Amino acid sequence: MFRMVPRPARLSAALAVAAFAVTAPVAPARADQVEILNVSYDIARELYAQINPAFIEQWDAETGNELTVNQSHAGSSKQARAILQGLQADLVTFNQVTDVQVLADAGFVSENWREEFPNDASPYYSLPAFMVRGGNPKGIKDWDDLIRDDVQIVFPNPKTSGNGRYTYLAAYAYALKQSGGDDAAAQAFVDKLLANVAVFDTGGRGATTTFVERGIGDVLITFEAEVENIRKAEAEGAYDRVVPSLSVLAEFPVAVVDRVAQKRGTEEVAKTYLDFLYSRQGQEILASFNNRVHDPEVVAAHAADFPDVELVKVEDVFGGWDQAMDTHFASGGVLDVLLAN
Numbered sequence: 452m453f454r455m456v457p458r459p460a461r462l463s464a465a466l467a468v469a470a471f472a473v474t475a476p477v478a479p480a481r482a483d484q485v486e487i488l489n490v491s492y493d494i495a496r497e498l499y500a501q502i503n504p505a506f507i508e509q510w511d512a513e514t515g516n517e518l519t520v521n522q523s524h525a526g527s528s529k530q531a532r533a534i535l536q537g538l539q540a541d542l543v544t545f546n547q548v549t550d551v552q553v554l555a556d557a558g559f560v561s562e563n564w565r566e567e568f569p570n571d572a573s574p575y576y577s578l579p580a581f582m583v584r585g586g587n588p589k590g591i592k593d594w595d596d597l598i599r600d601d602v603q604i605v606f607p608n609p610k611t612s613g614n615g616r617y618t619y620l621a622a623y624a625y626a627l628k629q630s631g632g633d634d635a636a637a638q639a640f641v642d643k644l645l646a647n648v649a650v651f652d653t654g655g656r657g658a659t660t661t662f663v664e665r666g667i668g669d670v671l672i673t674f675e676a677e678v679e680n681i682r683k684a685e686a687e688g689a690y691d692r693v694v695p696s697l698s699v700l701a702e703f704p705v706a707v708v709d710r711v712a713q714k715r716g717t718e719e720v721a722k723t724y725l726d727f728l729y730s731r732q733g734q735e736i737l738a739s740f741n742n743r744v745h746d747p748e749v750v751a752a753h754a755a756d757f758p759d760v761e762l763v764k765v766e767d768v769f770g771g772w773d774q775a776m777d778t779h780f781a782s783g784g785v786l787d788v789l790l791a792n
Contacts, residue, residue, distance in 0.1 A: 462537040466523040483516045484652065487724065490708075492613065493654040494677050498740045499544070505736060506727045510720065518720065526654040536558060540708045544728075546674075547613030549772045551704045564706040574701035574728035574787035575742040578762060579606075579614075579621040580675035581693040582662070591667045592622060593695050596626040597670060598643035605668035607648050607658045608781075609786055614655040616780060618672045621699040623779075624768045628697060642789045663690075675757075679741035694758045699765060700733050703742070780781040 458546065490744040491499060503520040510518045523530065523538065531550040534540050535557055543560075545551055551572075554560040565571045583591050586664035589602055597604055607615035627633070649668045652658040659681055662671035671678070675694065682690045704727045712718040727733045736748040738753045779785045 456529075458463045460760070485516055485717065485720055486519045486521060487541040487720055488521045488523060488539060489524045489532060489544055489724070490530045490538060491544045492530070492546040492612070492703075493524050493656045494659070494674070495544065495546075496522070496524050496656075498737070498742075499682065500727070501736050501740070502733065505732060506724055507728065509732075510723065520724070526607075526611055528611065529560065529654075539711050539715070541712045541715065541717045542705065542707050542725060544703065544705045544725075545613070546701065546703050547616065547772070548702060548704050549776060551706050553708060554706070554708065559710045560706045561709055565704070565763075567707070568705060568719050569729055570745050572704050572706060574705060574725070574733070575703050575737045575744045577674040577676045577701045577742055578705070578760060579618045579672055579695075579701065580678050580698065580749050581695065582671040582673065582678040582735065583693055585688045587689055587693065588624060591670055592624055594640075594697075595629075597622070597647060597672075598640060599647075601667045602647055602670060603649040604644070604647050604670045604672060605652070605658050605662045606672035607650065607655050608653055610622040611653045612655060614658075614673060615651075616775075617674075617699050619779070619786065620765060620769060620775065621695070621697070624699055624763050625695065625697045627753050627768065632666040637788065638785060642792055645789055646792075660683040677704070679756075694760050697761045697763065698776065699768075700762045705762050711712075740766050 454493065459677045485669065499522055506518060507518050510516065523540070527545045527547050527550045530543070530545065531553050534554060543551060543554070549561060551564060555562055555564055568574070581591055583589065590596065591602070596602060605617045609615035609619040622644050623637050625639050626637035628634035650661045652661055655673050655677060656673060658673060658719060659669050659677060663681060663685070678692050682692060705728065707718060707725065709718070712746045731746060734744040734749040735791065738744050738749050743757055745784060746752060765772055765775055777784070
């Protein structure tokens, strides 16, 4: 079960953790000791704090070798840039396909990385959802409510955060459906939504802190998993979850960073680590952190935890991530035009 540091240190303590958090062995490394670095997105700290010990136990039982799993957490796009600039990641667990693809384009990750693991190398998924204050005082039910004059929202900046890009695209997809595919109407809808943003933090955990610790805004938009994990960490009834009628499928892609792992001799353990995320045990841990998973038995066991929602794919609505990035998020794109209004 997800547990955060008790009040009053809960999220502030999480933020006090350095972006690069290392669990290092005390004794000098032996020949049979192995270290790997998982470079991940910023709101996954608590999740992988549970994944790592479970995998280490399995690795020790299967190989008899000691393993240390080090973690680095920050915005997914920032992490990809750090690897390009020299961060020695053995593997990545990101929250946006483009951040892995940029590594593949630069030769750090296999060209066929999406074929190396099931479900397009996405062992779990989520979607943009809403967290509102206890009792839902503003009566928030769907995206339409977020453009009202009396509502202030908080979500990460789409220019710097994969989490924020999913939110932007989900709102845009909803508006396209409501308008019968009218792109001008969709832009006008998203323009109103952006005008209601109280704070644009650079990443998902920063947005959560703004909403929870600083008390800013009526609605936090973030991954559904983050919504539920925070709700469970806070006092009962402090916050409610609202799942909109339509949202965007948020994949969480993974890959071995071949260029680093080959040099360090960690290819086998890095791949086995990612395979573990697809195992029954791994899927159960992922689901316990309110991520939607693929294993049929785990899905059935947690069916009551996840409301029904119409999920659309970036590929189906926006022509894929490359086109979405060029049209909406590149310099001078639709997002820049709307933000300048």
